[in-house]
Structure formats: structure tokens, C-alpha cells
Amino acid sequence: MAEQGTAWILPYIARMTEAELGDHTQLLVEGILDSMDVQDLIAEIEARHGMYIPDLELEDSNFETVDAISRLVVRLTDD
């Protein structure tokens, strides 16, 4: 059963860092997520939501903040 909401994303990322985290914290620019963190995050999104994120969506604007990630997940889920 695919997960519906995106509320899990912030606490999931918070486990990867000691930095103070909010919906609009810059995850890539501030180096909060490294390449392996991003690898895990994408695998987690795909597993929880039963989707495959298309290659064209693997860009920084979709992963720069928790808010951006949530919007991506909602958009892909709606599609």
C-alpha cells in the first residue's frame, strides 16, 4: 500500500543531520545531504509511494528543500 502523505520527509532527513532543519532549509547548497543521502532519500520515496522518479525530475530544484521534495512527491503521485 503506497503512502499518501509527505509528512515523513522532514523527520526522515532530520535523522541524517545534526543541523536544524525546516521546510525551507537548503539541503544541497548547505551540504546537509551528500550523494549517498540523496541516493537513500530517492529510494525511500520510491518505496513508500510506489513510484519511479523519472530521470528528468532528478534535478536540484526538486530536491533543494523539504518543501520542494514534498511538492515533487505530490505532483508525481497526482500524475
Add this chain to the structure above:
Amino acid sequence: MIDARHEIDARSEFIADSVNALRRKGVVVGVSGGIDSSVTLGLAVEALGPSRVTAIALPEEESSRESHDDALEVCRAFGVELEVENIGEALQALGVYAERDTVARELFGPDWNPSWGMRVLLKQDLRRSRMPGVYRVEVSPPGEKVRRTGLRSDQYQRLFAAYNHKQRIRTAVLYRWAEQLRYAVLGTSNRNETFLGFFVRQGDGAWDICPITDLLKSDVRELASELGVPETLINKETTTDTFPAENHSQVEFFYGLDFDVLDPLMRSLGSPTVDAIQELAKNLSWTEDEVSCAIENLLMRHEATRWTWSDPIRFEPDSAIR
């Protein structure tokens, strides 16, 4: 453009001098059928003559037949006999294929089998995005559409830790031959690989002498033509020949850009001046922002692979805390 003949003369002299300095009698070269090992073999023959060069192919269960044929062809072209050591049993004993099967079944279910192939792809838009690269895996079950999935970092690490045995076992076999013959091992890594960390530490990154570490792929191709490497090898796509997939190109597996784009960018990494960026943008028909983005991404990859390419760290008495 480089002066290929001048480069060949300088590099073959370098090989001969280095072999003497190491008090060895010749060289061992692992040949894959690819252009880098072909050029290295050609340089070795120019330096020492074919009788002091031993070429070894090291195939395994997932190697393509075409690679073997290409290795044979280049050895014939340079008058060197090809020795073949199949490392498949060693990899089997080390659990390489078993780990592949475990990860593949986690990703694609219990029905996965090696005949489905496995293509590992690093997805990163180096030109337009500062998003880190993301590994994806594709398989092709017979009679079905291609299946794609992502993989977690622990799955990626298990898969690559196992697969990197391939390069490390190859190096171990090359050193056995080298010791038997009192030869040195020649490395075949080019500048694209050494700068971006596209090799295996203590695997294909371990050697005694390497004549092409400063050459980009396009330079290697120029040397190949001058040396007489068969045209089919010069023009064929550069493949990994590592995972169980046909024509698994290095561009889709790692680089993300064709070499005719990557090499001009890499030439400018040391001094990305405004003028250089403008000229690159013009030559590639990119915007200046895209050139800057790609250069930044390449420098980030270099930094991200520091563990792979850095020298071993030795204790230095002067740096000790007293």
C-alpha cells in the same frame, strides 16, 4: 590536437627508462580490448619490442566475447602473444556473483536471473543541475519491457564492493606474472579516469608505471591512430564490460557526457577563465552558465572521489604532534 609522434616517442622512452630504474626486464599489460590498454600496449612495444612485453586478458563470466576478440586483434597488430587467465572461478569463490544475485533479487524480486542483464546508470545532468548523481539499475526480462529501479546506498555499496574484486583480482594476477618474469606492471588509466576517480583503488589504480595518466580520451585516440591500433577499436564505443549487460557504455555508467564534450571541459578545469568559458560555450553551443555548471560538477566529482585517487597517507615524523 597533440603531436602524436612526439608524444609516443617521449612516452616509450619514459617506459624504457622506468623499467631500467626499477631493475625489471620487461612489462606486463592487462589488455581489455579497449583503447587505453591498446595504446599502452603499443607504447610498451615501441619502448621495449614485443619480446619484452606480455599481454594478458583477464575475462570472467560477464566479459563480452567482443572484448576478447578485440584484445586478440590488437595483440596481433603489435606482434605480441596474448595470454588468457580466466578469473571467473576466483570471483565465484569470493562471492562476487552471489552478492550481485542478492542485490538484484532485493531490487527486482526472486525471479531475477543473470540472463536479464543488469545495467547500472549514474543519472546526473552535469550541464544544468547541481544535483548529485543518482544511481539507477535497469534489467531486461525476456519478452518484457525494461524494468528500472533506484537502489539504497547500502545496496550500491555492497554491489560495488563485490564488483571491485574484478579489478583487484586482475591486478593480483598481473603482479603474479610480473614477479615470475621480473617484469613491471603497466597501468592503463587515462586522465578522465584518474581525475574523476573512475577506477578501483588497489585494483586498476595499482601499477608500477603508467604512460597515459595525463592524457584525455581524445588524446589517447590520437596516439592510437599513430601507433596503428586497428580502426575498429579506435572508433568503438567505450564500454565498462563489468556488469552483465551488452554495450554498457562508460558514458551512461559514469561520465554523463560524451568524450567530445567532456574532454574540452576537462582541459579547462585548471584555469576556467572568463575567456575560456566563453570560448567553450561557443564551441559546445552551450550557455556560459551551463559551462560553469558542468565545470563545477566535474570538480565536485573529483573531490567526492578523493578516497579513490589520493595517495596512501604515511606517517611523517615532522608532522607528529609532540
